Amino acid sequence: MHLILIVIFAILAILALWWGARLKRERKDGVDALEQDDRLQRVDSDKAVPAPGKPSATQPDMPPTAPAPPPVAGGETIATPQPVPSAVPPVPAEPAVEPVAAAPAPPAPPVAPLAPAPAGDTLTTLKGVGPKVAAKLNELGITSFAELAALSPEQAAAIDAEMGNFKGRMARDRWQEQAALLAAGDRAGYEAKFGKLG
Structure with a gap:
C-alpha cells in the first residue's frame, strides 16, 4: 500500500x-x-x-475610471464619474529649482590694450626680465616701461600672481622702479642704481 x-x-x-x-x-x-x-x-x-509609448497590460497609461451610469429619463443631471484610485501612489513632483546666482568674480586687473612697444622700450632691457618673462608680461597687457611703472600695488600683485614660475620676481628685482627710470629717460639715474645698461 x-x-x-x-x-x-x-x-x-x-x-x-x-x-x-x-x-x-x-x-x-x-x-x-x-x-x-x-x-x-x-x-x-x-x-x-x-516598449516606450505602448501601454502594458498590467499598468495602463491612464487610471481606470468607474463605468458611466445609465442615462436618466426626465432630464435629471447626473454626477460625472470619478476616477477609481490607483493602487500605485502618485509620484510627487520635484520642486522647482531656482538657479543660484553665482558669486561675482573678483574684478580682473585693468589691462591696457596690447600695443606695440615704443622703439627702444624693450622689457628685456630690465634686469631680471628675459624673453620668457617679457612674453608673459606682454600676454598680461604690459608692453612698455610706462605701463609697468604705472601699475598700482593691487594691479602689480595681480600681475605677479599670474607670472607662474616667475612669481615674486617683480618685487625682488624691482621691475617697476627700473621701468619708471627708463620711462622717464633717466639713463644716468638707472645706471647709478641698477648698473650699466647693456
Whole structure:
C-alpha cells in the first residue's frame, strides 16, 4: 500500500514539473513573439516591459475610471464619474529649482590694450626680465616701461600672481622702479642704481 502511494506521489511530482516547464516555455515563447512584434522590450531573462509609448497590460497609461451610469429619463443631471484610485501612489513632483546666482568674480586687473612697444622700450632691457618673462608680461597687457611703472600695488600683485614660475620676481628685482627710470629717460639715474645698461 505504501509503495503504491509513493509511486502515485512520484507520478504527480513528475507531472507537476512537466506542466510547470511547459507553462514556462509557453510564456517565454509568448514574450519572444511580443518582442518580435516590437510590443515588448526585454529587461532581463525573466522580465519584459512594454516598449516606450505602448501601454502594458498590467499598468495602463491612464487610471481606470468607474463605468458611466445609465442615462436618466426626465432630464435629471447626473454626477460625472470619478476616477477609481490607483493602487500605485502618485509620484510627487520635484520642486522647482531656482538657479543660484553665482558669486561675482573678483574684478580682473585693468589691462591696457596690447600695443606695440615704443622703439627702444624693450622689457628685456630690465634686469631680471628675459624673453620668457617679457612674453608673459606682454600676454598680461604690459608692453612698455610706462605701463609697468604705472601699475598700482593691487594691479602689480595681480600681475605677479599670474607670472607662474616667475612669481615674486617683480618685487625682488624691482621691475617697476627700473621701468619708471627708463620711462622717464633717466639713463644716468638707472645706471647709478641698477648698473650699466647693456
